[in-house]
Amino acid sequence: MITSIQGLLTEATPLRAIIELNGLGYEVNIPVTTAEKLPATGATVKLHTLVIYREDAQTLYGFATIPERDFFRLMIEHVTGVGPKMALTIMSKLSLPSLESAIRMGDIATLAKCPGIGKKTAERLVVELRAKVGATSSADPVSLGDDPASPDSRPAGDSRIRDAVLALTALGYKAADADEAVRRASLTLGTKATTEQLIKKALG
Template sequence: MITSIQGLLTAATPLHAIIELNGLGYEVNIPVTTAEKLPQTGSTVKLHTLVIYREDAQTLYGFATPAERDFFRLMIEHVTGVGPKMALTIMSKLSLPLLQSTIANGDVATLSKCPGIGKKTAERLVIELRSKVGVTGSAESVLSASGISSEDSAAPADNKMRDAILALNALGYKTADADEAIRRAILAIGPKATTEQLIKKALGS
C-alpha cells in the first residue's frame, strides 16, 4: 500500500496535484483543504495517501496529514452511501477539527450544507461515525500541515480553531463560512497565532 508520496509538485488545482517522483508524474486527488496548504509549484511536497482500487481504475488520494487521510478512509469504509468522491467533497468543505466536532455534536445541519450531501447522508455520518470520532489520528491535527509538528500538542491548536469559529458564529457567520475564514487566517499568519489574532484576521479578510 502507498501510504505517502514525496516529490516535486509540478501542477496543482483545488482538487488535484501532480507530483513527479523518479521520472514519473503521479496524479493525486486532494480536498480543497489540502490544496490550500500546498507550496508553490516547483517545490518539494509530501502527501499522505490512500490508493483506491477498482476493476477499471486505480486512484490515488492525498492529504496534508495522516489524520485527514485516516478520516477519509473511515468515511468510505464505515458510512453507507459515502464513496471517495463524496468523502473528498465533505473534506473540501470542512476542516478536520470542525468535521469531527460536528459529527460528535450531531450537527446534521452543518454537515448537510456540504455540496451533494443531503440530510439523510448527514445523519448517517453522525450515526455511524459518532463513536469513532477522536479515535482516528487523534494525535495529529489538520493544523500540523501549517507548521505544528507531532511533538506539539494538537488539542490546544484545534481548540483555538474551534473557539475562533464559535466566535464568528456568534457574529452571524455560518459555520462552514467561519471555518473557511479561520483556515485562511491560519495560512496567512501562522499556526502559533492566538484565538484573538485569528478572529481579527478573519474579520479583516
C-alpha cells in the first residue's frame, strides 16, 4: 500500500498532480482543496495517498493531510453509491471541516450542493458517517512544500481563507458557497493573497 509520495512537482491542475520520483512520473488525482495548497512546479511536495485497485487500472489519490485522506477512504468504503470520483468531487466542493460539520449537524442542503450529489446521497452521508467523523481529526492543513515539523511551515493563508469565508457568510452567502468561492479565489491568486484580495476575487 502506498500511503504517501514525496518528490518533484512537475505539473499541477485543480484535479491532478504529476510527481516525479526516482525517474518516474506519478499521476495523482487530487481534490481542489489539495490543489490550492500545492507549491510551485519544480518544488518538492508530499501527498498522503490512497491507491484504488481495479481490474483494468490502479489509480492514485493524494491529499494535503492524513485526515483528508482518511475521510476520503471513509466515504468510499462506508457510503453506498459513493465511489472515488464522487468522493473527490465532494472534497473539491467542501473543505474537510465544512464536510464534518455538515454531517454532524445533518445539514442535507449543504451536502446536496456538491455536484452530482442528490438528496438521497446526502442523507446517506449523514446516516452512515455521522458516528465516524470523529475518527478523523480536522487538523490545520500544512503547506505541502514545507517541513510539517517546522513552526513556520503553517501557511498564513489558512487564516486568511477562514476570515474570507466568514466575511462572505456575513454578507449573506451560504457557508458551502462561501467556502468554495474563497478556495477557488485562493487557487487563482496564490498563497500570498490577502484576506481582502480573496474576498474581492470571490465576489467577482
